[in-house]
Amino acid sequence: MTTTPLHRQLGLTDDEFVRIPELIGRAPSDAELVMFSLMWSEHCSYKHSRRLLRRFPTTAPQVLQGPGENAGAVDVGDGWAVALKIESHNHPSAVEPFEGAATGVGGIVRDILALGARPIALLDSLRFGTLESARSRHLFTRAVAGIGHYGNCIGVPTVGGEVAFDDRYEDSCLVNAMCVGLVRSDGMLKSAAFGDGNLLVLIGNRTGKDGIGGASVLASAELSEDDADKRPSVQVGDPFTERKLMDCCLELAGADLFLALQDFGAAGLTSAASEMAAKGGVGLDIDLNQIPLREAGMTPAEILVSESQERMLGLVAPSQLDAVIAVCTRWELDANVIGVVTSTGNFTARHNGEIVVDIPALALTDDAPAYDVPQIPADAPSPLNLDDIAAPDDLADAWRALLARPNVASKRWIYEQYDHLVGANTIRRPGGDAAVVRIPGMQRALALTTDCAERHCEIDPRGGGRATVFEAARNIACTGARPYAASDCLNFANPEKGNTGWRLAEVIEGLSEALESIGVPIVSGNVSLYNESPARAIYPTPVVGMVGLLEDARTSVGHGFVADGDVVILLGGGRARFDASEWVGDAIGAPERPDLDDEARLIAATLRITATGRVHSAHDVSDGGIAIALTESALAGNVGCHVQLAEDRRNDEVLFGESGGRILVTCAPDALDAIREAAADAPCAIIGTVGGDTVSVEIGSEIISLDLTDARAVYELTLPKAIA
Numbered sequence: 001m002t003t004t005p006l007h008r009q010l011g012l013t014d015d016e017f018v019r020i021p022e023l024i025g026r027a028p029s030d031a032e033l034v035m036f037s038l039m040w041s042e043h044c045s046y047k048h049s050r051r052l053l054r055r056f057p058t059t060a061p062q063v064l065q066g067p068g069e070n071a072g073a074v075d076v077g078d079g080w081a082v083a084l085k086i087e088s089h090n091h092p093s094a095v096e097p098f099e100g101a102a103t104g105v106g107g108i109v110r111d112i113l114a115l116g117a118r119p120i121a122l123l124d125s126l127r128f129g130t131l132e133s134a135r136s137r138h139l140f141t142r143a144v145a146g147i148g149h150y151g152n153c154i155g156v157p158t159v160g161g162e163v164a165f166d167d168r169y170e171d172s173c174l175v176n177a178m179c180v181g182l183v184r185s186d187g188m189l190k191s192a193a194f195g196d197g198n199l200l201v202l203i204g205n206r207t208g209k210d211g212i213g214g215a216s217v218l219a220s221a222e223l224s225e226d227d228a229d230k231r232p233s234v235q236v237g238d239p240f241t242e243r244k245l246m247d248c249c250l251e252l253a254g255a256d257l258f259l260a261l262q263d264f265g266a267a268g269l270t271s272a273a274s275e276m277a278a279k280g281g282v283g284l285d286i287d288l289n290q291i292p293l294r295e296a297g298m299t300p301a302e303i304l305v306s307e308s309q310e311r312m313l314g315l316v317a318p319s320q321l322d323a324v325i326a327v328c329t330r331w332e333l334d335a336n337v338i339g340v341v342t343s344t345g346n347f348t349a350r351h352n353g354e355i356v357v358d359i360p361a362l363a364l365t366d367d368a369p370a371y372d373v374p375q376i377p378a379d380a381p382s383p384l385n386l387d388d389i390a391a392p393d394d395l396a397d398a399w400r401a402l403l404a405r406p407n408v409a410s411k412r413w414i415y416e417q418y419d420h421l422v423g424a425n426t427i428r429r430p431g432g433d434a435a436v437v438r439i440p441g442m443q444r445a446l447a448l449t450t451d452c453a454e455r456h457c458e459i460d461p462r463g464g465g466r467a468t469v470f471e472a473a474r475n476i477a478c479t480g481a482r483p484y485a486a487s488d489c490l491n492f493a494n495p496e497k498g499n500t501g502w503r504l505a506e507v508i509e510g511l512s513e514a515l516e517s518i519g520v521p522i523v524s525g526n527v528s529l530y531n532e533s534p535a536r537a538i539y540p541t542p543v544v545g546m547v548g549l550l551e552d553a554r555t556s557v558g559h560g561f562v563a564d565g566d567v568v569i570l571l572g573g574g575r576a577r578f579d580a581s582e583w584v585g586d587a588i589g590a591p592e593r594p595d596l597d598d599e600a601r602l603i604a605a606t607l608r609i610t611a612t613g614r615v616h617s618a619h620d621v622s623d624g625g626i627a628i629a630l631t632e633s634a635l636a637g638n639v640g641c642h643v644q645l646a647e648d649r650r651n652d653e654v655l656f657g658e659s660g661g662r663i664l665v666t667c668a669p670d671a672l673d674a675i676r677e678a679a680a681d682a683p684c685a686i687i688g689t690v691g692g693d694t695v696s697v698e699i700g701s702e703i704i705s706l707d708l709t710d711a712r713a714v715y716e717l718t719l720p721k722a723i724a
Helices: 014-024 030-039 090-095 097-113 134-154 214-218 227-233 239-254 268-280 300-305 318-330 395-403 454-459 461-478 500-518 596-611 625-637 651-656 669-679 708-723
Strands: 063-065 072-077 080-088 118-128 158-165 174-184 199-204 260-263 283-287 311-316 335-342 346-351 354-360 426-428 435-438 445-451 482-491 522-528 541-550 567-571 615-620 641-645 663-667 684-690 694-699 702-707
Touching: 014 030, 014 354, 030 268, 030 300, 030 354, 063 080, 072 482, 072 522, 080 097, 080 482, 080 541, 090 097, 090 134, 090 174, 097 118, 097 134, 097 174, 097 239, 097 260, 118 134, 118 239, 118 435, 118 445, 118 541, 134 158, 134 174, 134 239, 134 708, 158 435, 158 445, 174 445, 174 482, 174 541, 199 239, 199 318, 239 311, 239 318, 260 268, 268 283, 268 300, 268 311, 268 346, 300 346, 300 354, 311 318, 318 335, 395 625, 395 651, 395 702, 395 708, 445 461, 454 461, 454 500, 454 541, 461 482, 461 500, 461 541, 461 596, 461 615, 461 663, 482 500, 500 541, 500 596, 567 596, 567 669, 596 615, 596 663, 596 669, 615 625, 625 641, 625 651, 625 663, 625 694, 625 708, 651 694, 651 702, 663 669, 669 684, 694 708, 702 708
Parallel strands: 080 522, 118 158, 283 346, 482 522, 641 694
Antiparallel strands: 063 072, 072 080, 080 174, 118 174, 199 311, 199 335, 260 311, 283 335, 346 354, 426 435, 435 445, 445 541, 482 541, 567 663, 567 684, 615 663, 641 684, 694 702
């Protein structure tokens, strides 16, 4: 029987295995080979996407820290910066959803903490199979529980996010977590090690065998029917220790006791230490016997790659060590000197007095392979033939049925499990276009959202990339905030198969075009590939987490209707179509590719309009079309409306068809002139009035109405019933 070589078992190709001795001048030890396998994995090195990511716009006047550190950061004035990052924990969550999702939250919080920033808000972007599937119901409910448990315990509010259900995610769910933090602009920490003799101090939990190769191994291969066997590779979270670690590190950072700070992420100590050394152009000499262990008998390789949670690696001057230890002791946290900075450029590790690892740090990081992915274009899409889509017999019944779909219905069941008010700075809560969070100590506020147009990305990836950015930007603008910075999480299938590599490149191009058109930089991000099983691959799902800046927190705008007699205005000129819509429930047809100039004009117009102070509500028209947008605003304000819409090909398409570039705005009648003037060159049409206890739409000679009480029951009870 032929035995698979160790390097292949670890995920290294034959060419990569040959390259390692060329870099280090000898054959690697088994421990070193394990380190290379993890650092050269897709999750750690982005070897199939790194070249494509250079396309992103990453610079702007507000950018203080772009990609390359644990998180990005932008200037928000008065000497303060906002740090932001979104990251995936998909594969661990598919294996053990509670711990996978919980530790995903913990990991993204530590990315923000590594900049010396205090985490102030969390968001989550989730994708699961349909709720008819028992497995997907289990993954969904347990992942939500994990997110809620961890976020609630550490005292960081989960203020927003999104969830979608589709059969394409049945085998490979997506759990993306975003964190936003606040730090003094002149107090941001870097992760680069420097200075011969400076000390590496490990702070936090003890190291155990949980998570050995977890995120890096699981996220670099397709999942199979043997997923259950991978549960030992999923990390276990301890949010109470995380909370102490947060407060301890922030105190140390505030006292200037850190020279640098790094999170323990995928590949554990291997990645944390090698990245610190490589960024600083120095070496590190580490004594593995100084690392506190949770389990006896751990091998050097296990210690080096353990992904145990709630650990940070600080660089400390010898003269400050006693002060650092004293602070950590007060917070009841272990703090141990495990190594020292050297001038060798090598990552050196000792165990029981013997050198077990001695390799150039750059070999693990900068010298990781980079590949061009195959770019095989998919066939051009064909527009839907409306004759192939049956028209409903009763439009009101169809409206109720659409409102009851899990992708459209209220997500209250989810966000009520999250503490979104802790910290007392949440102004706009979950359920609207974007959350709004006051920046502590300032008059300004942040608007936060995560979005993706995955069906559009499947059909027309460049158009879908644009649509994703503009959906996020419209949601931000509806609150009155200016789109300011973004972080991306590119969730894709195997880039070496079929059209996936082409879709990845095209999505990045579309994202970049849209970001450039509205002046928003990407300051951080994550790539998660191989999200597929032998049975199916996910849709291309490039989630964008966007931050908007609101100059005055008191002026934020909500999405709910406010008062009887208000005028309903439709901004924008998008034309409703069923292609790739929630109505058809599939990635079919040929949705219109967003026009860069039109969308940028609409966002600018929305900001001018909200700046008048005369807007009572603003709501993006997205999934489910204008009928759903009107219903959501009516339910949020507990008041109905009557609108008139122009006839088109079919009334059901007018109601439920989708397109980008449309926003509903309401104002008092005496504000109309100011609103029209502010709209300038953006389409601006009066379509109705607010009032009554129904949402009523008149199209030609037909009037379709939905009672608010009936609508609320359908909208609010769908998710609880689906998982009961």
